[in-house]
Each structure stands twice: as C-alpha cells, then as structure tokens.
Amino acid sequence: MKTRPDSGPARRGTGTGASALRLTGVTKRFGSFVANDAVDLDIAWGEIHALLGENGAGKTTLMRIVTGLYTPDEGGIELDGEPVRFRKPEHALRAGIGMVHQHFTLVPTLTELENLAIAPAAVPWRNGLTEARRRSQEVATATGLRITPDRLVADASVGERQRLEIVKLLCRGARILIFDEPSAALSPGEWDELANLMRRLAADGHAVILISHKLSEVFSVADRYTVLRRGAVSGSGTIAEATPDHLVTLMVGDRMADRPPLPAGTPGPAVLTIRSLDVARDDNQPAGPKALQGIDLEVRRGEILGIAGVAGSGQSELVEVLMGIRPALSGAIELAGRPFTHRSPRRFFRAGGAVIPEDRHHAAIVPGMTLWENITLRSLRSAPLNRQGLLDVRAASAEARRLMNEFDVRADSENLPIGRLSGGNQQKAVLARELSGNPALLIAAQPVRGLDVRAADFVYRSLVAHRERGGAVLLISMDLDEVISMSDRIAVLAHGRIQGVVEAAKATRANLGALMTSSGEAL
Amino acid sequence: MLSKDLIMRLLVQVGVALAALAVGALLLVAIGVAPPDALHAFWSGTFGTPTNAGTTLTQAVPLLLVALGWILTTRAGRLHVGFPGQILAGGSLATAVGLQCGSLPGPVAVVLIAIAGIGGGALWAGLTAWLWASRGVLEIVSSLLLNLVAIQVADWSVRGPLQGSLDGQPQSANFPAAALWPSVESIPGRTLSYDVVLLPVCAIAVVLLLSRTAFGFRLRVAGGNQEAARWSGIDPVREGVAAIVISGGFAGLAGAALLFAGSAPWMSDGFEAGVGFNGIAVALLARNSPVGAVATAVVFSALNVGGTAMQAQLDVPSSLASVLQGAVIVLVLVAAVVLHGRTRTPSAAKSAARRRSGVVVHSGARTEEA
Ligand SMILES: Nc1ncnc2c1ncn2[C@@H]1O[C@H](COP(=O)(O)OP(=O)(O)OP(=O)(O)O)[C@@H](O)[C@H]1O
Numbered sequence: 001m002k003t004r005p006d007s008g009p010a011r012r013g014t015g016t017g018a019s020a021l022r023l024t025g026v027t028k029r030f031g032s033f034v035a036n037d038a039v040d041l042d043i044a045w046g047e048i049h050a051l052l053g054e055n056g057a058g059k060t061t062l063m064r065i066v067t068g069l070y071t072p073d074e075g076g077i078e079l080d081g082e083p084v085r086f087r088k089p090e091h092a093l094r095a096g097i098g099m100v101h102q103h104f105t106l107v108p109t110l111t112e113l114e115n116l117a118i119a120p121a122a123v124p125w126r127n128g129l130t131e132a133r134r135r136s137q138e139v140a141t142a143t144g145l146r147i148t149p150d151r152l153v154a155d156a157s158v159g160e161r162q163r164l165e166i167v168k169l170l171c172r173g174a175r176i177l178i179f180d181e182p183s184a185a186l187s188p189g190e191w192d193e194l195a196n197l198m199r200r201l202a203a204d205g206h207a208v209i210l211i212s213h214k215l216s217e218v219f220s221v222a223d224r225y226t227v228l229r230r231g232a233v234s235g236s237g238t239i240a241e242a243t244p245d246h247l248v249t250l251m252v253g254d255r256m257a258d259r260p261p262l263p264a265g266t267p268g269p270a271v272l273t274i275r276s277l278d279v280a281r282d283d284n285q286p287a288g289p290k291a292l293q294g295i296d297l298e299v300r301r302g303e304i305l306g307i308a309g310v311a312g313s314g315q316s317e318l319v320e321v322l323m324g325i326r327p328a329l330s331g332a333i334e335l336a337g338r339p340f341t342h343r344s345p346r347r348f349f350r351a352g353g354a355v356i357p358e359d360r361h362h363a364a365i366v367p368g369m370t371l372w373e374n375i376t377l378r379s380l381r382s383a384p385l386n387r388q389g390l391l392d393v394r395a396a397s398a399e400a401r402r403l404m405n406e407f408d409v410r411a412d413s414e415n416l417p418i419g420r421l422s423g424g425n426q427q428k429a430v431l432a433r434e435l436s437g438n439p440a441l442l443i444a445a446q447p448v449r450g451l452d453v454r455a456a457d458f459v460y461r462s463l464v465a466h467r468e469r470g471g472a473v474l475l476i477s478m479d480l481d482e483v484i485s486m487s488d489r490i491a492v493l494a495h496g497r498i499q500g501v502v503e504a505a506k507a508t509r510a511n512l513g514a515l516m517t518s519s520g521e522a523l
Numbered sequence: 524m525l526s527k528d529l530i531m532r533l534l535v536q537v538g539v540a541l542a543a544l545a546v547g548a549l550l551l552v553a554i555g556v557a558p559p560d561a562l563h564a565f566w567s568g569t570f571g572t573p574t575n576a577g578t579t580l581t582q583a584v585p586l587l588l589v590a591l592g593w594i595l596t597t598r599a600g601r602l603h604v605g606f607p608g609q610i611l612a613g614g615s616l617a618t619a620v621g622l623q624c625g626s627l628p629g630p631v632a633v634v635l636i637a638i639a640g641i642g643g644g645a646l647w648a649g650l651t652a653w654l655w656a657s658r659g660v661l662e663i664v665s666s667l668l669l670n671l672v673a674i675q676v677a678d679w680s681v682r683g684p685l686q687g688s689l690d691g692q693p694q695s696a697n698f699p700a701a702a703l704w705p706s707v708e709s710i711p712g713r714t715l716s717y718d719v720v721l722l723p724v725c726a727i728a729v730v731l732l733l734s735r736t737a738f739g740f741r742l743r744v745a746g747g748n749q750e751a752a753r754w755s756g757i758d759p760v761r762e763g764v765a766a767i768v769i770s771g772g773f774a775g776l777a778g779a780a781l782l783f784a785g786s787a788p789w790m791s792d793g794f795e796a797g798v799g800f801n802g803i804a805v806a807l808l809a810r811n812s813p814v815g816a817v818a819t820a821v822v823f824s825a826l827n828v829g830g831t832a833m834q835a836q837l838d839v840p841s842s843l844a845s846v847l848q849g850a851v852i853v854l855v856l857v858a859a860v861v862l863h864g865r866t867r868t869p870s871a872a873k874s875a876a877r878r879r880s881g882v883v884v885h886s887g888a889r890t891e892e893a
C-alpha cells in the first residue's frame with residue numbers, strides 16, 4: 001500500500017499525453033538468458049501503445065515485470081513520474097495496472113455481478129454485491145462498458161467474458177490496461193468490438209498496452225508502437241508515420257519476402273470422406289439441438305481444404321468427432337481409404353492422422369514436462385524410440401533437437417519445461433510434433449494463431465510442403481484472408497451446416513461472407 | 524536462477540530439520556528431561572548399536588514402499604489415501620498364504636508371501652480404482668472409507684478364520700519358520716532383515732519406471748495434463764487406474780514386510796501401526812522424489828524407533844515421537860508454502876494469477892482495514 005497512496009479511480013482521466021508509465025533500462029535474466037535487455041518504454045495517458053516483436057522477443061516477460069509477477073534484475077519503473085517497485089501482482093493492481101488475461105480468471109458458475117464482487121470488500125462481512133453494482137455502474141457511465149449483471153458467466157460468449165474481465169479491472173481502479181494477444185480468442189467481429197472498446201478507454205484517459213502479432217490490428221487501433229527484438233528495443237514511434245514493412249523489418253531484422261501465391265496442386269484420391277454427419281451439441285442429449293447437421297466433406301491427397309466460418313459454427317465439434325473425442329449421431333467417416341467407425345484418438349493417429357488443436361494450452365502441451373518430451377509426445381510411445389516399453393531417451397532428445405532446429409523452436413535447451421517457452425515457441429513445438437510424423441491427414445485449427453509474421457509464414461510454407469508431399473490438410477480458421485490465401489478449396493461452415501464449397505481461386509471475402517449469412521440452400 | 528533455487532531449497536530443508544530439533548528440545552525440557560540425555564538415548568536407540576540400526580532400517584522399508592505408491596499416484600494426477608487399508612489387505616492375504624507355507628523351501632515361501640501381499644493390496648486398491656473409473660466416485664473418498672472397511676475385516680479375520688493363538692488372543696498362529704523373511708545372522712537379535720535391499724532397489728525402480736518406460740511416460744502425461752493426454756491418444760483413466768492399483772501393490776507388499784520381516788511372527792489386528800499415513804508424510808517430506816524418500820523413510824523410522832528407546836530409558840512418553848513427526852509434517856508444509864512464494868516459475872506465476880482474485884480479497888480487506 002506504500003506503492004501508490006494517491007492512486008485509484010479518482011485520478012482517472014488526468015490529462016492525456018503525460019507520461020503514465022516509464023520503464024528505464026529494465027533487464028530480466030533467466031539464468032544466463034537475457035529475456036529483457038535494458039528496455040526503455042514510455043506509455044502516455046490516453047494512448048494505445050502497441051508492443052511488438054517476434055515470438056520470444058520478451059513482450060510477455062516485460063509485461064509480467066510491469067504487473068509485478070516478475071521483479072526486474074536491473075532498471076526502474078516510474079508510474080506518473082514516481083518510481084515504483086512491485087513485488088506482487090496485487091501491488092501493481094492497487095497502483096492501477098491491470099492485465100487482461102488470456103485464460104480468464106472468472107468463475108463460470110457465478111453471475112457476472114457476483115464475479116465482480118470477488119473484489120476487495122471494505123469489511124469482510126459486508127455484502128460486496130451492492131458495492132460491485134455501484135462500481136460497475138460508475139464504469140458504465142464513464143466508459144460505456146456495460147455488463148449483464150445477472151447472467152451466468154458460463155452463458156457468456158468469449159467476447160463478453162473478455163469485456164467482463166476488463167470491467168473487473170476497471171472496477172478495481174485499473175488505469176493502465178494490458179492486453180496480451182487479446183484477439184487470439186476472438187472472432188473478427190468480436191475484435192472490432194474490442195477495438196472500439198480500447199479506443200473508448202483511451203479517449204477516457206486510460207493508457208492501453210496492446211501486444212499483437214497482427215499488424216492489421218495494430219494499424220487499426222494503436223497510436224504509438226515499441227518493437228522488441230531479442231529482448232532489446234529495436235525501434236519506437238508513432239503508427240501514423242510507420243509502414244507495415246518498416247515494423248516487420250524492426251521485428252525480424254530484415255524485410256520479409258512477399259508470400260508467393262499458392263501453386264496449383266494436383267489432388268489425388270480422397271484421404272478423408274465425411275458423409276451426412278450429424279452431431280449433437282450436447283453429448284448427453286442426443287435429441288437436443290445439433291452442432292453439426294448433414295455434413296458432407298472430402299479432403300484429398302495433396303490438397304488443403306479450408307473451413308471458413310465464424311467461431312462457434314461447429315468447427316470444434318467437427319474436430320472432436322474426427323478425433324473420436326466426441327460421438328456422432330449418424331453419418332459415415334472414411335480415413336485413409338478405410339471406414340473410420342470406431343473412433344478414438346489412438347486409432348485416429350494410427351490411421352495416419354495428426355492434429356494441431358485449437359486450444360493449445362489445454363489440449364496440446366503438458367506444461368510441466370520438458371520441451372523434448374512434449375515434442376516427442378507421440379513418437380516416444382512407438383518404435384523406434386520405444387523398444388518393448390523401454391524408451392530411448394537419448395535418441396528422443398536428439399530427435400527433439402533436430403525438430404527444434406528445423407521448426408525454429410527457440411529455447412535455451414530441450415530440457416526446459418515447455419511451459420517456460422514463449423507462447424509462439426510452444427506452438428512451433430506442437431507444429432514440429434504434428435508435422436514430423438508425415439501424416440496422411442493433418443487437422444490444423446488456427447495454426448498461425450499467436451505466431452509472429454515470420455513464423456506464420458513458416459507454417460504456411462510447411463503446410464504447402466506437406467501438401468506437395470501428398471499430405472492432406474484440413475485447415476480451420478476464423479480469419480477469412482488466412483483461409484483464402486492458404487487453401488485450395490474452401491468449405492463455408494455456418495450454423496453447423498456446410499453452406500457451400502468454393503475453389504480458392506474464385507473465393508473472395510465477399511462471396512464467402514455471403515455464403516456464411518445465407519440460409520443454407522446454397523448446396 | 525536454478526542454482527539459487529537449489530540453495531534456497533536446501534536452506535529450507537536444513538531449516539526444517541533444525542526447527543524440528545528445536546521443537547523436540549523444547550518438548551523435552553517441558554517434561555523435565557535434559558536434552559543431552561535424550562539425544563544420547565535417541566542415538567543409541569536408533570543407530571548406536573547394530574541391533575538398533577537394523578531395526579531402524581528394517582522399519583523404514585514399509586514406509587518407503589507406501590511413499591513410492593503415493594509418488595506414483597500423484598504423478599498420474601490421482602490422490603488416494605487408502606494405504607492403511609491396502610496394508611491390512613495385503614498383510615491379511617500374506618498371512619493366509621504364509622501360514623500354509625511351512626513345508627515349502629524358504630525362497631519359494633518368501634516369494635509367494637510377497638506376491639500375496641502385493642496381490643491383496645492391489646485388489647483392495649482395485650476397488651477404489653474401479654469405483655472411480657466406472658462410477659466416478661472420487662478416489663480420495665472411497666479409499667478413505669475402504670480403510671474403515673479394511674480395519675473391520677482385519678479385526679474379524681484375526682478373531683475368525685486366521686485366529687490361531689493358543690490363548691485365544693485376537694491374533695494368528697505363529698508363522699512357520701520357513702515363511703519368515705531371512706535376516707542378517709551376524710547382527711545380534713537378527714533385526715536387520717534382508718528386505719532392506721528393497722530400499723534402494725524399489726526407489727531406483729520407480730525412478731526408472733517413470734523416466735525410462737513408455738508406461739511411466741504415459742502416466743506422467745496423464746498426470747501433467749489430462750486433456751492433452753486424451754488428445755494425444757492416452758487414456759488418462761486407464762493410467763490413473765494403473766497407478767492406483769500399483770500403489771496398492773506397494774502398500775500390500777509393505778503389509779507383508781511389516782509381518783514377515785517384523786519383530787513379532789504373527790498377525791494381530793493393530794499391525795499396520797500408522798505406517799499407511801506416515802508413508803504419505805515420508806513422500807511429502809521428500810517432495811515426492813523417490814530417492815529422497817529413502818532418506819526421509821529412514822528419518823521417520825528413526826523417529827519411531829528412537830521414541831520407543833527414549834520411552835524405555837528416560838520414561839519419556841512414546842507419544843513424543845508422534846508429536847515430533849507431526850511437527851515435521853507441519854514444518855514441511857510451511858516450507859512448501861515459503862518455497863512456493865519465493866520461486867517464480869511460470870507455473871507458479873500462472874497459478875498465482877489464477878488465484879489472484881482470491882488473494883486480492885484478503886490483502887485488500889486487510890489493507891483497507893489498516
Ligand atoms: N520463467 C522462465 N524461465 C526461463 N525462460 C523464460 C521464462 N519465461 C520466459 N522465458 C524465455 O524468455 C523469452 C521471452 O519470452 P516471452 O514469453 O516474454 O516472449 P514473447 O515476446 O511474449 O513471445 P510470444 O510472442 O511468443 O508470446 C523466451 O525465449 C522464453 O523462453
């Protein structure tokens with residue numbers, strides 16, 4: 001409480017342009033590895049400041065320092081011109097710095113208002129609900145951010161949860177809000193809403209820090225930028241005077257060649273065939289509403305089939321059914337030329353499948369286990385790395401090192417727990433694992449989410465190379481531009497139905513968008 | 524950073540040991556015993572003579588076996604506390620088999636008894652595993668309840684089918700000499716059973732099982748992230764069941780060891796003697812490291828044996844040893860909290876973030892009151 005006696009919502013809106021947060025020479029080391037190298041960062045009140053950089057550049061680490069999760073080894077932090085030192089997240093929050101978490105910190109079984117009330121109460125036995133209601137109304141009048149107090153969080157969409165998370169921070173007096181790759185979980189529409197929200201917060205005098213790998217987002221909302229490269233600041237300035245090329249150069253050190261258009265492929269026989277697939281939304285209620293209805297799809301050898309659609313159109317259900325994690329009501333699936341009726345993840349992989357799950361953190365990695373164990377998560381369990389139940393640990397870690405090299409997974413050592421890698425590098429490790437087995441069918445759900453431009457480009461080229469080798473790819477993405485540029489054919493999924501399949505050459509944002517909103521007769 | 528962590532950890536462990544000693548000394552002074560006398564009695568009672576050292580080491584074996592079972596289940600992400608019941612089940616079955624082994628050659632009898640113990644414990648744990656896997660009953664609840672059942676069953680069997688003492692005591696007949704596990708003959712009293720080789724062998728076996736076998740790998744993946752296990756073709760339920768059953772096997776073997784390498788060559792109803800729960804403490808004290816558990820098992824065993832010795836020589840209540848063990852457990856938990864707050868590994872940071880809302884409630888309330 002010594003940190004900022006004068007902090008709190010009362011100071012909200014104090015002028016714009018004055019320095020809100022200033023970092024000077026902040027250095028953070030993990031062992032001999034320098035994650036942040038003498039970073040200077042200047043954030044002003046009333047601005048949206050983009051923090052850019054490659055995967056592993058140290059953005060998240062820097063923000064963890066700002067929010068008191070890590071203490072810096074060197075350097076100082078000034079808030080409103082006064083030096084501060086946070087030893088715990090609570091200190092930073094009390095001083096008005098809040099982080100909007102990727103993995104939301106909400107309790108789904110409580111209402112939105114009740115979630116707000118899990119905040120500091122003046123006295124423990126007082127009912128926090130009235131206080132929370134008053135605060136949330138204050139926030140609503142100040143910023144226009146409204147919540148639905150009596151709705152269960154479980155019933156709220158991802159975008160609505162994110163808004164509640166922001167309101168929660170504002171209610172606790174946050175004046176500097178940090179967003180670490182916020183759009184990763186959002187559909188494009190929800191991103192537009194969030195962008196508006198950030199602008200409103202900035203107009204109201206708050207300071208907003210945005211970490212994003214999507215330059216389109218940065219150019220649409222940010223006022224200024226700072227670029228980190230290998231832990232050090234490589235440039236900063238105003239967005240109005242910057243070009244995407246310039247920012248990319250600052251991030252990766254040189255210009256990026258334009259992505260060549262997808263060469264025409266020569267598709268072979270079908271690897272995956274889906275016939276009139278019906279899937280219930282709730283496993284336990286087969287008679288209830290359907291998540292997928294009458295799905296007919298074919299993915300052929302040497303082809304990338306994109307599935308376009310807004311989030312929640314049935315994409316995750318489709319993946320789960322194909323994997324055998326979720327049962328289907330009816331329909332037939334063929335994988336690699338054989339009926340795939342008794343489905344389970346094991347059989348899926350044995351039949352030559354591979355998957356990059358959408359929810360990387362929960363479904364794809366074991367954070368506490370080492371990088372090499374995660375990279376060989378599946379290959380370690382079969383020959384030659386597994387001989388009669390005994391593991392060839394040395395060969396496995398050598399294999400992991402080889403793949404780290406090939407897929408540019410940056411980490412000090414393969415023995416690090418994968419949870420310590422930067423988000424993008426975790427993802428590259430998953431990619432390495434799934435592509436290394438040379439699968440017949442790769443299901444890739446949002447494969448470039450959270451990746452920097454160079455890594456995204458690398459994924460694109462890996463998928464194309466995989467296609468060239470005769471592999472099939474089922475690409476699921478909510479980003480229309482991404483689907484159009486990365487697929488041979490595009491199936492549009494809306495409300496659990498395939499609304500149409502379009503050759504990528506003929507696909508545009510407009511005609512895909514039209515299919516998404518059409519009522520379903522398109523086939 | 525890593526080495527700093529390690530130093531911190533060592534410091535905390537030394538701190539725990541010193542604090543435990545201080546607590547012990549305070550207790551001794553409080554009941555009017557001079558600490559040097561007590562220390563002397565303790566030392567001679569535990570390691571001072573070959574006989575006593577043999578007892579200490581032999582009694583560490585069941586503790587370690589239980590601890591290894593606990594370590595395996597926690598690695599698979601499960602948590603059960605059914606060790607006392609599994610010891611009783613394993614011990615009862617081992618007794619039933621052992622009593623029939625009189626005419627068999629020694630090695631065969633020993634192996635048969637060990638298998639019976641393992642089987643009994645595994646079966647008992649299998650009930651817990653089955654209830655969890657097929658009925659969704661939390662293993663910690665069912666195992667706790669099955670402990671109570673096992674106590675009743677053991678009570679009944681030493682009064683019924685296994686009862687065999689001539690004066691009608693609730694205990695079995697004396698085990699045939701061929702069934703008793705061999706011990707080192709040169710040590711007076713023959714207190715050092717050869718089963719102490721299980722200390723290093725089992726600890727290393729568990730280390731290798733976890734780090735070098737496909738089974739152990741699957742177990743760790745299932746325990747590390749259930750969802751990721753499922754998505755990569757590992758059935759976390761199967762692995763959890765396997766871990767629970769194996770841990771029951773370890774506890775059952777501990778039961779057999781308690782009886783056939785113990786001081787009394789018969790089964791009575793109280794033979795479990797708290798080993799089931801103390802074994803958990805042994806694992807926690809070793810921070811779930813199998814090799815570390817060897818050391819902590821010996822320490823725990825020494826506290827037991829030394830407590831008895833102090834009681835005999837100085838008239839100290841033997842419950843002092845239990846109090847000391849309790850103090851050690853509490854101190855270890857405190858140390859774990861201290862370490863958790865200090866080291867900021869991302870997982871710790873992340874769980875701190877997850878708990879943030881909860882933490883803020885308290886700190887906020889405190890500051891605003893102040
Ligand atoms: N607790 C830790 N221990 C060791 N190394 C760490 C730790 N936390 C981060 N690092 C390393 O520091 C570097 C920077 O990580 P950070 O998460 O800040 O990157 P980032 O810029 O957020 O990247 P991304 O865009 O991929 O999220 C990475 O190389 C990472 O491996």
Ligand SMILES: [Mg+2]
Pocket residue numbers: 059060061180422423424
């Ligand atoms: Mg990051």
